[in-house]
Amino acid sequence: MKKGADLSQLFILLAKLWDYPTNLSPETKEVLEKLHEDLGLSTSEEAFSIKDEELREEYTRLFINTPLGVPAPPFASVYKGGGLLCQKPMEEAMAFYRRAGVGPASENEPADYLPLELAFVAYLLTEGKTELLREFLNKHLLSWFPLFREALLKAQPHQFFVALVSLTEALLSKLNEEVSA
């Protein structure tokens, strides 16, 4: 397996996990644990022992529908578009995708949905489009991801999501350092 592919796979994995992670397989849990070790991230023990039902419920609370509003909608527009869906950041994301000649495979979620953006990072890595990746990270994804992370942590999520957001943050920031160097 090529190393470029590793990274790309890693971001696909992240995209999948942010896109409603049901049936967290033992293999996935293993990867996550190892990644945390490799990156020197501290995780609480309960992070990856989350039960499937609990995971679904917590995901729904954090990201889909919940009393008093979901704490951390996974869409750029919510953070950079006045708390709304489908604003300028969505068009911005779409414009980046178009420049790479791709678009969302499904029209279910708006283009600025976090899993889509992470999948786009994976795609750019596979294609070796470093310039575009740097621009995408700096001008778009990293402009809202920290706000999303903050909103998520404020909601006192299950340790699984604390671990997932730390992992995503660590990988994005390392990647950014790398492409900006």
Added chain:
Amino acid sequence: MKRRDFLKLSGATCLALASLELDNRFLRRLEAAEVSELPGSLGAKEIPSVCDMCFWRCPIIVKVKNGKIVKIEGNPKSPTNGTRICARGNAGIQAVYDKDRLKYPLKRTGARGEGKWARISWEEALDEIAYNIKKVKEKYGVHSLALFDHGASAGFFREIFEALGTENFSNEPAFFQCVGPTILAYLFTYGYQAVDPAKIDFENAKAILLVGSHLGENVQVSMIKSWITALEKGAKLIVVDPRFSVAAGKADLWLPIRPGTDMALLLAWMNYLIEKGLYDKDFVKNYCEGFEEVKEAVQGYTLSWAAKICDLPERDIKKAIEILAEAKPHVAIHPGRHTAWYGPQDVQRHRALAILTALLGAVNVPGGMYFPTKPHLQKAEFLELEEDHEVEPPEESLKEDIPFANIFHGSPTDCIIKATLTGEPYPVKLWGVCGVNLLQTIPNPYQTIEAIKKLDFIFTIDIMPTESSFWSDIVLPDATYLERYDRLYVCKENKCYVALRQPIIKPMFESRPPFWIAKELAKRLGFKVRFKDEVEYLNHQLEPLKLDVEKLSAQGGIAVFPAKPFRDKEDLSFGTDSEKVELYCEAFEDEDFDGVPKFIPAPAPPKGYVRLIYGRVPVHTFAKTMNNLWLNHEWPENKLWVNDKLAKQLGLKDGDEVILENQDGTRSDPIKIFVTPGIRPDAVYLAHGFGSRSPMMTRAYKKGVSDTFLMTHYENDPMMGASSHRNNFVRFIKDGKVINIPELRPVPPEIPRFELKKSA
């Protein structure tokens, strides 16, 4: 990138990662897409469709650019609304992009009403619903299934429940809390459905009578347009309303009537017309039955008596009827729409309006009642049932004691709720709820919640996470009207056309169109659906018009046909038994109701209380739109209208906050008051639909006060089973102290007083 190994992942991690065999299913190669860089809605694609922000359904043009809906306008080809739509129509965009909307099927994980959910797949959600329907049917019998429905697409689910065999297959709250009493009254007077929407030629009226109407606050664009046109042409307007409504603001004569006494006014007017010989003798002689009975029944109702009962100046009552008599037969009398007001009098009050209309000869004439023109469509049944498919009525029906409930679909909502609570005459154990928010619609929502708690299973299909969704076991996300095909909009009024609702964008998230949901559910219940998809279903209906979806869309989304609102005088007959207008109703008399309406008063407020009345604001629909970004911005909360003299006496100022306590001790959240001379001192007014109790609707939650949640008392119309909404009374609580309300307009002894429960 210079170094690819910057991450320094361990070999073990790489191996483990590789074993997951991940592929990037999120993205696809893009065809060269056209992207418009023009500002605003310039360069947008225009697609004709039909609005659904309220039930009026105006033809619209929707502009979509780069995959996003950017603007909605009226369809210039529409002979009714034309280029105009209302604020809600404009704000349809925000129904689609509301971040609180239901996005994926949800399954309740906590207790009912606790608000804990997990996203599940459509497969799982539909399987679970079908499983529960079968289980409940088997265990308690088919009539234990009930569907509450509303909206353009509810028909598919109605067919499923009807085919299952329950008598409770369409219990439209919209009917039993709203227009039902009027429909019954007009059906038995005129023999046709003259009410929904009102078959009244406002545009050519010389005088207009509105009794307790929300017109202008309840915006129905084409009706408002023709009403305003009439006023521009000089029509005189008489408005009967305890409140200075928008309509009252345009009136030549405003009659601020004592709530609950409208019948007295109408009966006295009928008597006056007859006594003074001012009625349309020709029309009554040739086209009506039962004039003598009416004459006899109303003769005691004098204007001075009505003045006392209604608390109105006699000269104004007289002036009003003279205006109407002078303009006859070109008099537009709105039959009323939401009329489930007081219970026992509701049908008869609208019978009185219907009879008054006939006495003025305001039928089949410009400015009066007209006959609808229907386009020739082919009937399309959703389900293909076996030839020997049969349904059996229950041994004892829910609606046994309500003689006229049977002529309508389904069962009165109140009967279903009571049966659910008591298990009598049979248990009701499963509710399906489609496109209707039961808890902000049906009086005594506390009772409805208790009923829900007794159910084995409840599922909801909706767009927003309303109170009903909040109390459900499974919630299915409906596509908005901008994301789906729907049943055709058929305008069968004094204009005649067919308009197509079609998707502008694909359904967002995992919301799905009702056709698809119903088809999947039908399949799981063992029914065969006749059509592959909506297009096939619509094409089947359009066939006799030599149209299909594609052609209809290409020609602007609308097909207009000539209408014939008035019949030739020699052909004029009615769909009643006698083929005439039945001023006296034998069918009612046979069931021990009055053949000609008699005065039935609504009980006056108990001492220390005022009546709670309610209405609408022009930028909202029911309790449906309060969470809409733009509409919420325009009108985020309601205020309590309080009469100025009353406020002064109580030491209350405009903007003060009070809590309302009703006759049963139920309290509201705090609400700001609006001090105005535009309401009687024996009533207070709230716009309906505010004060959401669903915490999942973040903009609307607890904004303002819900009138429905202050309605703990209601009475049923004994004829068709509607539930009344205007028999609740409130007093104020300010700074923790109860304020009893003085009676500024004394109640005459003919009107009984509402009796407080001993415990209250």
